[in-house]
Amino acid sequence: MRESYLCRTPEEMENLGKEYGKKAKKGTVISLRGSLGAGKTVFARGLARALGINESIVSPTFTLIQEYDGSLKMYHMDLYRLSSEEDFIALGGEDFLYSDGVCLIEWSEIIDEMLPSGTLFVNIKINEDQSRIVEVTDERSRS
Template sequence: MEFQTNSKIETVKLGNKIGALLKSGDILILEGDLGAGKTTFTQGLAKGLGIDDYVKSPTFTYVMEYRGIIPLYHFDLYRLRDPEELYDLGFEDFIDQGGVLVMEWGSLVEDMLSNDGYEYIKISLLKTGENTRTVKIWDTPKGQSLYKELSR
């Protein structure tokens, strides 16, 4: 379940297409090295959710909130030391508010989410060239559903 993008614009467009398919309560885990395009991809997701605000990395605030057709809660978990810290950030409160949660560096909490019964979509971005990316949707139950919708 991979897509190739050849520019920042194409990465945003793919994010936009995926964002338009997301539903309230969806959780996305984004993985990729620094500069892989996680925030750029999230900018596209936001557009798909009807958000006009400029989306930036929440590195120093842990989470940014954006209002659209469906709210977007954009987490950066890079500085977390323990997965349980996600709950300290109010993770469950954001779920209860009915938005889409996007977690950059989310592999830290992936096992905890699974163990706590949360389904999620995992997407990795791999920088394959100066402007090219491979965007992979992992084979989770929610990822399979998303891929089927994208393939229509």
């Protein structure tokens, strides 16, 4: 599976997140990829809204993981500051990869090997005009 979208504005990115939120199930894991400011958190916000979560969604950079209660639980991680897989395990992160909720992970490259099969990869690229190309795939080998 490989799908591509063009998001011209943050609103369009949020709406795309909402669409994936509607399809999310218990145990869904989504790896959000793209450079700083690509729009990973905007996508996560939209997904949260689809689960009926109305709190503000920001990158949990300093908390590592943020939990939200919606129609499904949402676990939002940002591993930017994590230095190893071992740290992830020590912090109990593995439980969230096999949970009763939806797990969204920004900067998951460091735990690539641990991501469950079936993980959805959302790859965001910034265009010169600030629009975003979003490619969603469940394939591990990607460019």
